[in-house]
Amino acid sequence: xxxxAIINDKMYEVEISANNTVLVNGExxxxxxxxxxxxxxxSLLLDNASWEALVQHEGDAYRILIDGHLHVVEVQDExxxxxxxxxxxAGAPAGDIAIKAPMPGLxxxxxxxxxxxxxxxxxxxxxxxxxxxxEIRAPRDGIVKExxxxxxxxxxQGQALVVVK
Amino acid sequence: xxxxxxxxxxxEIAVRIxxxxxxxxxxxxxxWSDVDRSALHVRYADEAFNIGPAPARESYLRIDRIxxxxxxxxxxxIHPGYGFLxxxxxxxxxxxxxxxxxxxxxxxxxxxxxxxIQARLTVSKQGVAVVPGTYEALRDDxxxxxxxxxxxxxxxxxxxxxxxxxxxxxxxxEDLPGAIARARSEAQAAFGDDTVYLEKIIEHxxxxxxxxxxxxxxxxxxxxxxxxSIQRRHQKLVEEAPSxxxxxxxxEKMGKAAVRxxxxxxxxxxxxxxFLVDSDKHFYFxxxxxxxxxxxxxxxxxxxxxxxxxxxxxxxxxxxxxxxxDVRLNGWAMECRITAxxxxxxxxxxxxxxxxxxxxxxxxxRLESGVYEGFEVSLYYDPLIAKLCVWGADRSAAIMxxxxxxxxxxxxxxxxxxxxxxxxxxxxxFIAGLFDTSFLDERFTMEQIGDDDEHEKVSAVIAALxxxxxxxxxxxxxxxxxxxxxxxxxxxAWRSA
Numbered sequence: 324x325x326x327x328a329i330i331n332d333k334m335y336e337v338e339i340s341a342n343n344t345v346l347v348n349g350e351x352x353x354x355x356x357x358x359x360x361x362x363x364x365x366s367l368l369l370d371n372a373s374w375e376a377l378v379q380h381e382g383d384a385y386r387i388l389i390d391g392h393l394h395v396v397e398v399q400d401e402x403x404x405x406x407x408x409x410x411x412x413a414g415a416p417a418g419d420i421a422i423k424a425p426m427p428g429l430x431x432x433x434x435x436x437x438x439x440x441x442x443x444x445x446x447x448x449x450x451x452x453x454x455x456x457x458e459i460r461a462p463r464d465g466i467v468k469e470x471x472x473x474x475x476x477x478x479x480q481g482q483a484l485v486v487v488k
Numbered sequence: 489x490x491x492x493x494x495x496x497x498x499x500e501i502a503v504r505i506x507x508x509x510x511x512x513x514x515x516x517x518x519x520w521s522d523v524d525r526s527a528l529h530v531r532y533a534d535e536a537f538n539i540g541p542a543p544a545r546e547s548y549l550r551i552d553r554i555x556x557x558x559x560x561x562x563x564x565x566i567h568p569g570y571g572f573l574x575x576x577x578x579x580x581x582x583x584x585x586x587x588x589x590x591x592x593x594x595x596x597x598x599x600x601x602x603x604x605i606q607a608r609l610t611v612s613k614q615g616v617a618v619v620p621g622t623y624e625a626l627r628d629d630x631x632x633x634x635x636x637x638x639x640x641x642x643x644x645x646x647x648x649x650x651x652x653x654x655x656x657x658x659x660x661x662e663d664l665p666g667a668i669a670r671a672r673s674e675a676q677a678a679f680g681d682d683t684v685y686l687e688k689i690i691e692h693x694x695x696x697x698x699x700x701x702x703x704x705x706x707x708x709x710x711x712x713x714x715x716x717s718i719q720r721r722h723q724k725l726v727e728e729a730p731s732x733x734x735x736x737x738x739x740e741k742m743g744k745a746a747v748r749x750x751x752x753x754x755x756x757x758x759x760x761x762x763f764l765v766d767s768d769k770h771f772y773f774x775x776x777x778x779x780x781x782x783x784x785x786x787x788x789x790x791x792x793x794x795x796x797x798x799x800x801x802x803x804x805x806x807x808x809x810x811x812x813x814d815v816r817l818n819g820w821a822m823e824c825r826i827t828a829x830x831x832x833x834x835x836x837x838x839x840x841x842x843x844x845x846x847x848x849x850x851x852x853x854r855l856e857s858g859v860y861e862g863f864e865v866s867l868y869y870d871p872l873i874a875k876l877c878v879w880g881a882d883r884s885a886a887i888m889x890x891x892x893x894x895x896x897x898x899x900x901x902x903x904x905x906x907x908x909x910x911x912x913x914x915x916x917x918f919i920a921g922l923f924d925t926s927f928l929d930e931r932f933t934m935e936q937i938g939d940d941d942e943h944e945k946v947s948a949v950i951a952a953l954x955x956x957x958x959x960x961x962x963x964x965x966x967x968x969x970x971x972x973x974x975x976x977x978x979x980x981a982w983r984s985a
Contacts, residue, residue: 324956328948335948339956345949356953363844363900367950374946377844377900378954385954387947390895391906394944396951400959425836426867446834452867458834480867 327404329397420462421483428452430476433485439467441487448472448484461487490514490565490589490804494558495529496579497569498548499858500874501780502529505567508796517561519554521547523866528858535561542868548572551579555586565589565803567796571870574779575602575650591803593757593778601753601776605647605685611773614752616745619764619772621687628668631686635664638688644668646675647683650777652722654678657689690772692924693764695719696731697777698746699787701798702755703808710743711791712817714783716762718912720835720928725905726912727783728822729790732883732921733765742771749776758784758799764925782825782875785854789821789879819879820886824894824909826857826874828865831908831934839865843901848893852879865902873904883921887913908934 328335338346343354355368359375367374377388383403385396399407431449435441441461448459465487472484492515495502502518506529509516518533523542530536537557540547547553549572558566566583568591573579580595592598601607605624612618622634625647635642635658644667646654654675656667672682699711715731716724730739746761753776760781762774784795793815798808829835845861857874859865865873878893880886891913897906911934912918917927 324959326952326955328951330944330947333944335945335952337948337952339952345952347945347949352949354949354953356950360844364846364898365950367946367953369946369949374950375898376946376950377846377898378950379843379900380954385947385951386900387950388898388900389943389946391897391910392940392943393903393907394947396947398951398955400955426839444833452837457836459836460833 325401327399329399330394419468419486419488420465422447422459422461422485422487424450424459424478424480424482424484426450426452426457427480428457428478430472430474430478430484431456432474433470433472435467435470435485437467437470441465441467447487450478450484459484463487490800492517492561492563492565493591493800494519494554494561494563494566494588495533495569496548496554496566496573497571498524498527498529498869500856500872501569501571501782501858503532503858504856505569505780505796506532508794508800512797512800514800517557517563519548519557521868523864523868527863528860537561542866544572544868548869551576551582554579555582555588558583558588559586563588565591565800567591567799568779570779570782575777577602589803591757591799592780593755593759597753597755598778601755601759601778603647604645604649604775605683607776608685608773610752611749611776614745614748616749617770617772619687619690619774622685625683625685628665631668631684632661632664635661635686638686641689641691643687643689644671644684645687646671646679646681647685648675648679648681654684655722690764690766692767692926693772694731694733694924695724695762695774696734696742696765696771697760697762697781698742699781699784699795700746700750700755700759700761701793701795701802701808701810702750702757702759703802704756704805705807706751707808707811708747708750708755709808709810709812709815710746711787711793711795711815713739713742714760714781714786716783717923717925718918718928719925724783725825725827725928726823726909727786728820728883728886729786730817730820733769738765738769738771745771745773749773757802758795782872783823785856785875785877786821786823789854789877790817790819791815792818819881820883821877821879822886822890823875823877824890825872825905826876826897826899826909827871827905828873828902829871829905830903831905831911833903835905835908836903837867837871838903839867840902841865842899844898845900846896846898848876848896850893850896852889853893854878876909884919887919 325338336348352370357366363377365376379386387394428450431451443463444460446458450457468488469486493509494517495505506516516533518529518536519539520530521542539553568574577595577599580590583590608618641659644656654671656671658664658667671684676682694717696713702708715728718726760777763771765771828838830838842863854877859873878889880889
């Protein structure tokens with residue numbers, strides 16, 4: 324079975340074959356993979372290199388913590404990949420994203436205008452909470468489609484601030 | 489002698505103090521807000537009392553309720569920890585009036601050193617250099633005139649300040665009136681006092697502080713320095729002891745200056761004198777913290793002195809257990825503040841339930857934690873959830889040990905500062921000890937060091953294997969009782985198709 328794992332816009336082809344081997348981008352590796360705590364901790368021996376990972380599963384994505392580094396991995400198999408291809412570009416992030424307030428607070432500043440092109444991690448809104456100013460950033464590149472708040476607004480946790488397409 | 493101690497705090501510091509009490513055979517009392525019923529400190533203490541709703545001003549800042557609990561539980565002393573009521577002279581006074589020992593300096597000393605302007609005056613009279621600036625509460629127009637004499641860039645600071653609040657950096661004269669107005673309103677909101685003062689900015693300075701201990705008999709000792717220059721927007725993130733730039737001669741000079749300041753203030757109990765040290769190794773008094781510091785463990789690790797136990801000892805009227813000649817520094821200690829903040833997203837606070845937690849251990853590792861698996865990190869309190877401290881024979885051994893400990897530390901469910909610490913500990917400037925207080929804000933980014941391809945590959949393989957397993961179960965094992973994860977729970981080896 325062939326899968327495509329997407330991490331930070333990079334693609335890894337992972338083919339799972341018999342005899343505890345996988346092909347990663349065509350290169351064979353031996354694997355031994357086990358659940359450790361029946362929950363979120365896993366151990367992987369990849370060509371005898373020992374890796375320990377905490378895994379959290381959210382929809383189509385996995386949040387995988389290895390040596391303190393968190394990787395968000397989206398996996399597609401041949402079928403879901405075809406569907407994704409048919410609807411949009413290959414695995415490219417698509418659709419509108421509502422940037423939400425991670426906490427209740429006071430909007431200090433909206434740093435973008437409708438129609439602005441924004442880069443991933445660019446500051447979008449300054450939200451004051453717990454007497455500290457927090458910069459809310461864009462999760463990915465896009466165009467500002469809608470601005471739903473203005474400076475001085477009080478917002479609730481989870482309230483949409485800006486929509487990026 | 490003390491018999492029963494109430495800890496008026498929560499989280500890791502409450503647990504730290506409760507442990508010291510237990511080691512001394514003292515009975516303990518915890519207090520908790522509605523969201524902290526299941527918190528570690530509540531379960532650790534001998535007794536625990538609810539003091540109100542989650543917001544701190546309705547619980548951990550309620551002097552009346554805490555005193556009431558102390559009287560009801562017959563506690564003879566209260567340790568305030570840091571934050572909350574730790575530097576509140578009204579609290580220290582209320583304790584005294586209720587006949588309860590406040591474990592910290594007397595109320596009038598907290599007041600005298602807590603007012604930053606008054607502290608600057610007290611210190612400068614001792615012949616200790618103070619950061620150039622203003623020495624009295626001035627009106628805006630007088631402050632503008634003083635600013636011309638001090639020179640730019642400068643800092644507007646709240647007299648009642650702390651924790652980076654009510655602080656504004658000003659580059660040019662025309663920006664000063666606005667900065668004063670904003671600092672005043674921030675200070676009013678945070679401390680209920682809008683008095684501000686000016687301080688010259690010493691460029692490329694390091695933040696280095698001296699820990700002192702003083703008893704009621706007039707003995708004052710210094711326990712060496714802590715290097716605290718790794719700060720983000722005036723919030724310390726990493727501390728170490730000793731400092732890479734302090735030699736024996738400078739340590740003695742700074743230590744003696746700190747002792748002079750403490751004596752002049754009639755200081756009793758544990759305190760910290762913060763200094764700025766410029767590139768020519770001149771040091772200037774910044775402020776005094778009249779409480780136990782977050783970063784006290786690094787001093788404990790290199791001196792072998794238990795600061796919290798000394799605090800309890802002094803509060804019970806006994807002399808310090810050590811003299812200056814007993815204080816010897818051994819090796820190197822470092823502390824990483826583990827906060828519930830996302831370093832990849834501007835250190836935005838992260839809340840939620842900790843769903844998995846694996847903590848570092850092994851030689852030379854000391855973890856001060858206030859959380860556990862299943863703990864819900866809320867927005868109500870400080871984002872500090874734990875302090876990871878290590879000891880090594882020298883600085884490079886401590887760095888290697890911290891890297892090792894960080895890699896063992898696994899927290900899932902919330903974002904933490906751990907990835908920041910991992911990047912910092914691979915930074916060549918940090919490893920070389922070449923940094924000042926502007927380092928993080930001006931010369932460090934999370935993007936600076938490339939992501940590890942090997943980690944990505946491993947993540948990709950794991951995600952693919954888990955997806956494959958779910959697919960196989962969905963196809964082969966349809967019974968409703970079997971979840972996709974059931975196979976893992978049996979702990980069998982994973983088998984490929």
